[in-house]
Amino acid sequence: MKMISPDVIGQRKESSEVASKAKMSARSVRVFYSEVEAIKGIDLDIMENEVIAFIGPSGCGKSTFLRTLNRMNDTIEDCRVEGTVTLDGQDIYDPSLDVVMLRAQVGMVFQKPNPFPKSIYDNVAYGPKLHGLARGRGDLDEIVENSLRRAGLWDEVKDRLDKPGTGLSGGQQQRLCIARAIAVSPEVILMDEPCSALDPIATAKIEELIDELSSQYSIAIVTHSMQQAARVSDRTAYFHLGELIEVNNTEKVFTQPDHHLTEAYITGRFG
Amino acid sequence: MNNLTLIAGLLMLMAVAYQIGLMRSRAVARTDSERMHSRPVYYGWLVALWCGVPALFVFGLWSLLEPAVIRSIVIGALPAELADMPAQQVSVLMNRLGHIASGFGVAGEVAPWEAAAAEQLTRLQAISQLAKIALMASLAMAGVLMARRHIRPSLRARNHVEKVIAALLAICAGVAVLTTVGIVFSMFGEAMHFFSFVSPMEFFFGTTWNPRFSTTGAGGQGEFGLLPLLWGTLMVSIIALLVAVPIGLMTAIYMAEYAPSWLRSVAKPVIEVLAGIPTIVYGVFALMVVGPFFASVGDMLGIQIRATSALTAGFVMGVMIIPFVSSLSDDIITQVPQSLRDGSLGLGATRSETIRQVVLPAALPGIVGAFLLAASRAIGETMIVVLAAGNSPVLHANPLEAVSTVTVTIVNQLTGDTDFASPQSLVAFALGLTLFVITLALNVVALYIVRKYREQYD
Ligand SMILES: Nc1ncnc2c1ncn2[C@@H]1O[C@H](COP(=O)(O)OP(=O)(O)OP(=O)(O)O)[C@@H](O)[C@H]1O
Ligand SMILES: [Mg+2]
Numbered sequence: 001m002k003m004i005s006p007d008v009i010g011q012r013k014e015s016s017e018v019a020s021k022a023k024m025s026a027r028s029v030r031v032f033y034s035e036v037e038a039i040k041g042i043d044l045d046i047m048e049n050e051v052i053a054f055i056g057p058s059g060c061g062k063s064t065f066l067r068t069l070n071r072m073n074d075t076i077e078d079c080r081v082e083g084t085v086t087l088d089g090q091d092i093y094d095p096s097l098d099v100v101m102l103r104a105q106v107g108m109v110f111q112k113p114n115p116f117p118k119s120i121y122d123n124v125a126y127g128p129k130l131h132g133l134a135r136g137r138g139d140l141d142e143i144v145e146n147s148l149r150r151a152g153l154w155d156e157v158k159d160r161l162d163k164p165g166t167g168l169s170g171g172q173q174q175r176l177c178i179a180r181a182i183a184v185s186p187e188v189i190l191m192d193e194p195c196s197a198l199d200p201i202a203t204a205k206i207e208e209l210i211d212e213l214s215s216q217y218s219i220a221i222v223t224h225s226m227q228q229a230a231r232v233s234d235r236t237a238y239f240h241l242g243e244l245i246e247v248n249n250t251e252k253v254f255t256q257p258d259h260h261l262t263e264a265y266i267t268g269r270f271g
Numbered sequence: 272m273n274n275l276t277l278i279a280g281l282l283m284l285m286a287v288a289y290q291i292g293l294m295r296s297r298a299v300a301r302t303d304s305e306r307m308h309s310r311p312v313y314y315g316w317l318v319a320l321w322c323g324v325p326a327l328f329v330f331g332l333w334s335l336l337e338p339a340v341i342r343s344i345v346i347g348a349l350p351a352e353l354a355d356m357p358a359q360q361v362s363v364l365m366n367r368l369g370h371i372a373s374g375f376g377v378a379g380e381v382a383p384w385e386a387a388a389a390e391q392l393t394r395l396q397a398i399s400q401l402a403k404i405a406l407m408a409s410l411a412m413a414g415v416l417m418a419r420r421h422i423r424p425s426l427r428a429r430n431h432v433e434k435v436i437a438a439l440l441a442i443c444a445g446v447a448v449l450t451t452v453g454i455v456f457s458m459f460g461e462a463m464h465f466f467s468f469v470s471p472m473e474f475f476f477g478t479t480w481n482p483r484f485s486t487t488g489a490g491g492q493g494e495f496g497l498l499p500l501l502w503g504t505l506m507v508s509i510i511a512l513l514v515a516v517p518i519g520l521m522t523a524i525y526m527a528e529y530a531p532s533w534l535r536s537v538a539k540p541v542i543e544v545l546a547g548i549p550t551i552v553y554g555v556f557a558l559m560v561v562g563p564f565f566a567s568v569g570d571m572l573g574i575q576i577r578a579t580s581a582l583t584a585g586f587v588m589g590v591m592i593i594p595f596v597s598s599l600s601d602d603i604i605t606q607v608p609q610s611l612r613d614g615s616l617g618l619g620a621t622r623s624e625t626i627r628q629v630v631l632p633a634a635l636p637g638i639v640g641a642f643l644l645a646a647s648r649a650i651g652e653t654m655i656v657v658l659a660a661g662n663s664p665v666l667h668a669n670p671l672e673a674v675s676t677v678t679v680t681i682v683n684q685l686t687g688d689t690d691f692a693s694p695q696s697l698v699a700f701a702l703g704l705t706l707f708v709i710t711l712a713l714n715v716v717a718l719y720i721v722r723k724y725r726e727q728y729d
Contacts, residue, residue, distance in 0.1 A: 075616060077532060103619035110617070114610040117633045126628070127618040177614065184618060 023048045023188060023218040024069060024106075029083035031064050031073065038064045040242040041083070046188065051210060051219045053229035053250065056239030057265065062222045065239070066190050069220065070106035071099050087188070104131050107186035111193040113173035115165030115180075120157050123165040123176055124148060127184035143183055151179035152209050171202025178209060182217075189213065191221040195228065207232050226266055230254050238262040274334070277404065281326055281411065285319040288415045292318030295422045309429035317428045320435055321414035326407040333403050341395045348391060350384050368392050458707070461700035468694035469495045474701060480664035480675070482684065482695045495698055497705065499666040503581065503674035504706075507656055508649040510585025510670060511592060515649075516642055518589075519596025526597065527604040528626055539601070546594040550654040557587035557659035574671065579661035581670040588655050595645040603637035603721075604630060636720050643717035647710040653678040677702050 022045040031039035039061045046052055046069075054062040064073070071092060073079045085092050092102050104127070115123050124144045127133075134140035144161075148154040153175045157168070165176050174194055181189055191210075195203040210219060210232050223229050229236050230250060237247040238261070246259045257263045296314035300307045307314075342365055356364070370376045371389035381389075422428075466474070477496020522542065526535055562578035565586075569576025576582065607630050615625040631638070661673020664680065675683075684699045691697075 070617065072613065072617060075613070100619045100621055103617060108613075108617035110610060110613060112610055114608070114614040116611060116614065116629050126615070126620075130618065130620050130624060180614075180618065 021048045022046065023088065025084075025086050026065075026068070027084045027086075029065070029068055029081065029085060031061070031068055032080045032082075033076070034078045038242055039068070042244045044237060044244055044247060046218050046220055047235075048218055049214060049216070050234045051214045051221065051232055052247075053233035053236045054220065054222045054239060055224070055226065055229050055236060055265070056245075058224075060239040061242045062239050063192050066108075066192055066220060066222055069188070069190055070103050070108055072103075072108060074099065104184050105186055106188045106190060107181035107184060109174070109177050109181050109189065109191040109194050111196055113170055113177050113197065115168070115173050115176050117164060117166055119162045120148075120165045120168070120176060121161040124179050124183050127180060131184055133184065147179040147183040148176075150182055150209075150213070151175045152205060153179055169202075171198045171205065174198060174202070174206060175209065178206070178213075182213070186217065188218045188220070191219065193222050193224060196224065203228070226254070238265060240265075274330075277330070277407070281323060281330075281407065284411050284415075285323040288322035288411075288418075289315040289319040291415060291419055292316070292422065295419050296428075299422055299424065303424050305424035307424045308427050313428040313432050314422050314426070316432045317426075318415055318418040318422075320432070321418035322411045323414075324435075325414055326411045329407055329410060330403070333399075333406075337399055337403075341392065341399065344395060345388055345392050349388060353384075372396075455704075455707070458700050458704050461697055462704045465694055465697035465701045468697070474698075478666050480680070482698065493695070495694070497677075497702070499664045500675060500677045500680050500702070501705075502666055503660065503664065504650055504676040504678070506581045506668075506670055506674055507585045507588065507660060507676055508646060510581060511588035511649040511652075512642065512646055514586055514589025515592045515596050515645055519593045519641075519645070520600055520638065522593065522597040523600035523604055524626060524631075526601045528622065528630070539598070542597055543594050545591065546598075548591070550591065550652065551658075553587050553591050554654040554658035557583050557655055561587055562659055569671070576671045577661060577673055579659050579673055581660060581672070581674045584656045584660040584674075585670070587659060588649055588652055591652070591655070592645045592648055595648055596641055599641035599644065600634070600638050603634045603641065606637070607633045636723060640717040640719075640721035643713050643720070647713035647717070650713070651678065651706060651710050653682065657682055677706050681706075 024046040026042055026044045029039055029042045030037060042065060044065075054066065056062055067073045068081050068085060069092075073081060081093065087102065087105060090097065092106075116126065118126070121144055124147050125134075125140055128140060128143050134143055145154060145158075148157060153172060156172060157176075165173065168176060174197070178189075178194070195206050198206065207228065210221065213219060214234075221229075221232065233250045235247060236250045236253040238245045238253065238257075238259070240261050246253065246257060246262045248258065252258075253262060254266060257266065293311050293315035295318070296307060296311045300311075345365070345368065346361065367377075368385065368389045369392070371381055371385060372393045474495050474497050476498065477494060478498050479494040479496045480499045481494045483493030526539060530538065558579065562580070562583040565576050565580070565583055566578040611629050611633060612625055615629045616622070620628070656676045656679050660676060660679060662675045662679055662683070663673035664675040667674075681699045681702050684696055684702075689696045
C-alpha cells in the first residue's frame with residue numbers, strides 16, 4: 001500500500017476545531033482474558049468532539065481496548081481490567097458507578113449490523129424507552145425521527161417505520177444501529193469497524209455521518225482501512241500486540257510517523 | 272442342516288467369491304493393456320454379491336412359500352372324511368402333526384392316520400430342505416462363474432457395487448417408514464372395525480364413558496363417549512404444562528444467560544436425568560408421596576383434595592417434562608446471536624431487560640415449539656396417570672377430583688380377560704388413533720415452528 005496522499009488527510013482538519021479537553025482518559029489500562037494479557041498498559045485520552053481512529057494489525061487489541069471504554073468487557077467471563085478509565089473525570093470502573101448510566105453516555109456501534117428483530121421504530125425507540133427519555137408518545141416520535149434524520153436514514157425509512165429492521169440492507173441496518181445509538185444522546189460513540197460489512201457507497205455515507213456527528217460527540221472508531229482512518233479522524237492511534245505504539249494527529253501519523261512500526265504498518269510492509 | 276448354518280455357509284461362500292473376484296481382476300489387469308475401471312476390491316465385492324444375493328433371494332422366497340405348499344399337500348392326503356374341516360381346526364391339526372413329527376409335546380393317543388400324515392410331513396420337509404440347499408448352492412456357483420467371466424477392464428464394478436449399497440440403505444430406511452405406515456394402517460383398520468359397532472358421532476361427541484365389559488353380558492353395548500377421556504387428558508396435560516413451562520423456562524434462562532460455565536456443565540446433565548427416570552418410578556412417587564401430601568394439605572386448608580387426582584398426576588408429570596422444556600429452550604436461547612445481546616447492553620439495558628425485550632422475543636417461536644413438544648409428550652404419557660389420576664372417566668371440571676385419560680383407558684380396555692373382537696377391546700384402536708393424530712399434529716406444528724426459527728439466523 002502506498003502512503004495516503006496528504007490532500008485526503010487535510011480534509012478533516014479544516015472542517016472541525018478540535019477542543020483540547022479530554023472527554024475520556026485511560027491510564028495504565030491492562031486487560032486480561034483469563035491469564036493472557038491482551039492490553040499491556042495503555043495511556044490514552046479521547047478529546048471532546050474529536051474523532052480518533054484506532055488502527056493496527058488483527059488481534060492487537062483494538063476491539064478489546066474499545067470495549068473497556070464502556071465496560072462491554074464485563075459481559076465476557078474471565079475478562080479482567082486493571083488501571084483507570086475516566087469519563088469527565090469520573091472513574092468508570094468505580095464500583096459505585098451505574099454501568100447502565102455509563103453505557104447511556106458512551107454508546108457503541110458494532111462491526112456487524114445488529115438490529116433487533118423488531119420494527120425500525122422500536123429499534124430506535126428501544127434506548128429512549130429504557131432510560132425514560134421520552135415524555136409521552138409524541139416526544140418519543142420526535143426522538144425517533146431526529147435520530148433517524150441525523151443518521152441520514154429518515155428519508156429511506158419514513159414510510160416503513162413499522163417494518164422489521166432486519167429487512168433493511170446492510171448499510172441501512174448499520175445506519176439504523178447508529179441512529180439507535182444516538183437516540184439515547186450519548187456523549188461518546190464507540191465504533192468497532194462499522195463499515196467492514198458494507199460496500200463503498202454505504203461506507204461513504206457512514207463516513208459522512210461520522211463527520212457530521214463529530215460536531216456533537218467524541219467518536220472512537222476502529223478501522224482496518226487506512227484511507228478511512230485518514231479521511232474521518234483527527235487523531236490516529238496505532239496499536240501493536242496489546243501496546244499503544246503511537247498516537248498523533250492523523251496527518252502526522254500518515255506522513256511522518258514517529259515509530260518505525262507505525263510506518264511499517266501504514267506502508268503495508270506489515271499486517 | 273438348519274437355516275442358520277445355511278446362511279453361515281453362504282456367507283463363507285461369499286468370502287471365497289470375494290477372493291476369486293479379487294484374484295481374477297488382478298490377473299486381468301496384468302494381461303490386459305487397458306486400465307481397469309475400478310480397484311480390485313470392487314470386483315471382489317461384485318462377485319461376492321452375485322454369489323450371495325440371488326441365493327438369499329431364493330432362500331427368502333422359499334421360506335415364505337414352503338409352509339403353505341407342504342400344508343396343502345399334507346391336508347390333501349388326509350382321509351376323505353376329514354376333508355372339509357373348518358380353517359381353525361386345520362391349523363390346530365397342523366400344529367399337532369408338527370408335534371408328532373418332532374416327537375415333542377404330543378398330547379393323547381396318536382391315531383394311525385395321524386402318524387401317517389406326520390411321517391409324510393417329515394419327508395416333505397426333508398425333501399424341501401434338500402431342494403432348497405441344492406438350488407441355493409447352484410445359484411451361488413453360477414453367480415460366481417458368471418460374474419468372474421465378466422471381469423474385464425471396461426466393467427464398471429465400483430458403480431454397480433455402489434448401487435447395491437444405496438439399495439441396501441434405502442431398504443433399511445424403508446423398513447422404518449413402512450413399519451410406521453403399517454402400524455397406522457392396522458390401527459386405522461381396527462378403528463374402522465370398531466366404528467361398525469359404534470357410530471363415530473357417538474364416539475367423538477359422546478359425554479359418557481361406560482363400556483360395560485362384555486363378559487358381564489348385561490345387555491347393550493355400553494356407551495363409548497370420548498369426551499370425558501379427552502377432557503381428562505387435557506386437564507392433566509394443562510396442569511403438567513403449568514408446572515413445567517414456568518419452571519423449565521426460568522431454568523433455561525438461568526442456564527443460558529446467568530449461570531457460570533462450570534455450573535452449567537454440571538447442572539444441565541443433572542436436570543436432563545429427570546427425563547431419564549422411568550415413568551413408572553414417577554408414577555409410584557406420585558401415588559405414594561405426592562398424592563397423600565396434597566390430600567393432607569387439602570385437609571389442612573379445609574378443601575377436599577383426593578390423593579389420586581388430576582392435580583397429583585399433572586404435577587408429577589410436569590416435573591417429568593421440565594427437562595424437555597428447559598433443555599430445548601436453553602438451546603434456542605443460546606442460539607440467539609451474542610451480537611443482539613451486545614447491542615442491547617451497549618445501549619445501557621440491564622441483563623434482565625435485554626433478556627425480556629430482545630432475547631426472549633427473538634427466541635419466542637422456538638420456545639413455543641419446545642412447549643408444544645413437551646405438550647405432546649404429556650398427552651401421550653401413561654404410567655403416571657394410570658397410577659395417580661384415579662381412573663374415573665366422568666366429565667367434570669374439578670382438578671382436585673379423580674379423572675381418567677385416553678391412555679389410561681387404553682390400558683384398562685386391553686388388560687384382563689377380554690375378547691379382542693368385541694367393541695370393548697376394539698375401542699382401544701380408535702382411542703390410540705385419536706391420540707396419535709393429536710400428538711402428530713402437535714409435533715408437526717412444533718417442528719415447523721422450530722425449523723422456521725432456525726432459518727432466521729442461519
Ligand atoms: N473473548 C475472548 N476470550 C479470550 N481471548 C480473547 C477474547 N477476545 C479477544 N481475545 C484475544 O485478545 C487479543 C486482542 O483481541 P481483539 O479482538 O481486541 O483484537 P482486534 O485488534 O480487535 O483484532 P481484529 O482487528 O481482528 O478485530 C487477541 O489475541 C484475541 O485472541
Ligand atoms: Mg476487532
